[in-house]
Amino acid sequence: MKKDLSRVFDFIFVGAGISGPFIANDLCQAGCDCLMLEAGKQFTRKTYPTNGLDGTSQLYWSGGLELGHDCKIAFLRPKVVGGGSIVNQALVDRFDEDAFASWKAVSGVDFFTVKDMDPWYDKAESEICIQEIPAEFRNKNAQIFEQGFKNKGYQNAPLRRAQSNCRLEEGNCCIECLNGCRLGSKQSTPETVLKKALENDLTLVSQIEVVRIIERAGDVKVIGKDPKGGMATFRARNLVLAGGAIGNARLLLNSKLDKKLPRIGHDFYCHPQFMSFGRYDEKINSHLGAFQAFKSDDKGFRKNGFKLENVYAGPEGISLLIPGFGKKHHEYMEKLSHFACIEVCTRDTAPGQIRVNRKGKAVIKKVQNAQDLSRQAKGTKIIEEIFSSTGAREIVHGQFGIGLHLMGCCPIGTDSKTSVIDPEFRLHGSKNIFCADSSIFPNAPGINPSLTIMALSKKASASILRSR
Ligand SMILES: Cc1cc2nc3c(=O)[nH]c(=O)nc-3n(C[C@H](O)[C@H](O)[C@H](O)COP(=O)(O)OP(=O)(O)OC[C@H]3O[C@@H](n4cnc5c(N)ncnc54)[C@H](O)[C@@H]3O)c2cc1C
Incomplete structure (x- = not known):
């Protein structure tokens, strides 16, 4: 150099x-x-943070979540090579x-x-390796997603993932790769x-x-x-x-x-995402094994401006999303291994705006309009149907939205x-x-x-x- x-x-x-x-x-x-x-x-493969707290504080702007002006959506903005x-x-x-x-x-x-x-x-894809999670490595969270879609007659599809060798046959748990992939597979x-x-x-x-x-x-x-x-x-x-x-x-x-x-700073979009959890009697262990195997692929969902994803997150993220305080919150966290998770991701129509304050820091203004809220509600209803049809005891909705796809x-x-x-x-x-x-x-x-x-x-x- x-x-x-x-x-x-x-x-x-x-x-x-x-x-x-x-x-x-x-x-x-x-x-x-x-x-x-x-x-x-x-970072290198050897130095990526190994737990969610370190990952959030070291890999994102503002040490993790940045809130919109009304605190209804939390934004995750990467800051790392x-x-x-x-x-x-x-x-x-x-x-x-x-x-x-x-x-x-x-x-x-x-x-x-x-x-x-x-x-x-084609040119972009020639620079990376793309794979699906093989059927034998789909975890219980994925199986519930697939079964629920089947029960309710909705279309789903395996996700295409930018990964080369997640070594699932060695029992690797991919959730760790959200802090940087130590295998070099991502x-x-x-x-x-x-x-x-x-x-x-x-x-x-x-x-x-x-x-x-x-x-x-x-x-x-x-x-x-x-x-x-x-x-x-x-x-x-x-x-x-x-x-x-x-x-x-x-x-x-x-x-x-x-x-x-x-127009600089205008037309800000973020696909607001809302996670919901189904609590089952048996252990689901959504954090184990292959991460995110399926997505919805239903023409009706696309027409209605949302998609569903078979997602999960680390315990620090889920503890923020789960509602309640004290004993109730503690009970939920103790049952974490019994949770399956599906999120609704909306195609937002209400543009937000980024401004800067007197110190030059970004101020995020982003609200959901009636159409966006209705898209979220339709998706959430289907998540409830999927969890109910697969035997969930209780359905818990995350208490705020997350903006990960920051666009415009x-x-x-x-x-x-x-x-x-x-x-x-x-x-x-x-x-x-x-x-x-x-x-x-x-x-x-x-x-x-x-x-x-x-x-x-x-x-x-x-x-x-x-x-x-
Ligand atoms: C948790 C999470 C999960 C996601 N999952 C998916 C997914 O599965 N599929 C998908 O398609 N998308 C996903 N996304 C979104 C996707 O990662 C982003 O859309 C994409 O990274 C944006 O690419 P970019 O090149 O525009 O910017 P970024 O990848 O965000 O890169 C911008 C870089 O510029 C740096 N930077 C910014 N300002 C300055 C400055 N003033 N000086 C120096 N450096 C600066 C930042 O630190 C950052 O590293 C996810 C995002 C997150 C946060």
Whole structure:
């Protein structure tokens, strides 16, 4: 690695999550001199936190949950080299025509069709390994999900997961991988494209938070801060914003770019997710074995704007979600091994907004409108049917929603009055600032976002290289 950070780089990347490494890998392979700045720490397979409390406090912004202004939804925003690809559940799905048609209508961007995006999904998928959980390794939580769907006549499907070898035959319990996969099976960017980019001379500096960018004729000045408050300035001919929805919005607002582009920070979506638990007489041990085998695949659910997932979480997460205090809460926690879990994930229609306060911190405003609440209620009713039909003694609903799929705030579009990024993945009106991460989503697709972020990033790097 070339150590001199004072040179003018071809590209600086803000953020080493999913999009940044996907684009950097292609640009480095093409011979560009790239610097990647990441606010979070860099871990290895051996150093990932081993329990949920450490994981939450070390791998996320603000030490874990960030609450919306009305405290009804808690947001989880990764802060680590690898970003969401380290902590996520690794579910990878392509968008359907419905999601793209809605994006095309809102943005005016004509490549948003399944046909036009398919080659970019192919390229993205060629960088990772995708598997399903083999039937013999589905745990009891998955069996209840499958049986309940069968009982009620709903369609489900095995989940496609970005993983290579979870060594389930050795009795491995995948829930630990939510703090980073110690087996190297999860196809996080440090295991895939980031590794390749580093082999191709990417310079990566962790624990530098970019606080301001200044675009000048011919280059971009990037001001970063280390955890002790030390400041440093970096320069590049081009900049790639890859800090995610809230990260990019916050940086652009603090850099006062909203004066030119008033939609920065608007159109924030998050697929609010609500977990419910079925308590059974027998032990379910949802935390053991393979993690998340199934998803709903029911046309009626999609039409009604929600999906169900066969999910679980560590005890620290579940203790926050379970209602009640003192003895009652304690009783629930004692029965944790008797819980199965299903979550409803809604395709939210009410856009939120990210602003910054006087200290430059992000303030999240996100409410669910009547339509979103009705989508949540329909999904929750079906979860109750599934648990009841499989013999649950009691059904317990989580007491607040979680926002994990943070999207929008710099939406892509043809019109700079209604969008922030143009169809060539450039900041409107800018020659050398690019973006293709979750922040460019024009609205909520209702489908897991990671694979589409990878596909858009592959498309963006081709577009950037073409324009050089
Ligand atoms: C617990 C959890 C489970 C999830 N499960 C799934 C799933 O199964 N399937 C799926 O498709 N999606 C899932 N997601 C969502 C998915 O991980 C995100 O949509 C995805 O990671 C977004 O990619 P990104 O490149 O836009 O940003 P991120 O992956 O969030 O990366 C952004 C990076 O930029 C850094 N950054 C931000 N601002 C700055 C700054 N100013 N200076 C320096 N660095 C900065 C951040 O620290 C972060 O590391 C999950 C998310 C979470 C939290």
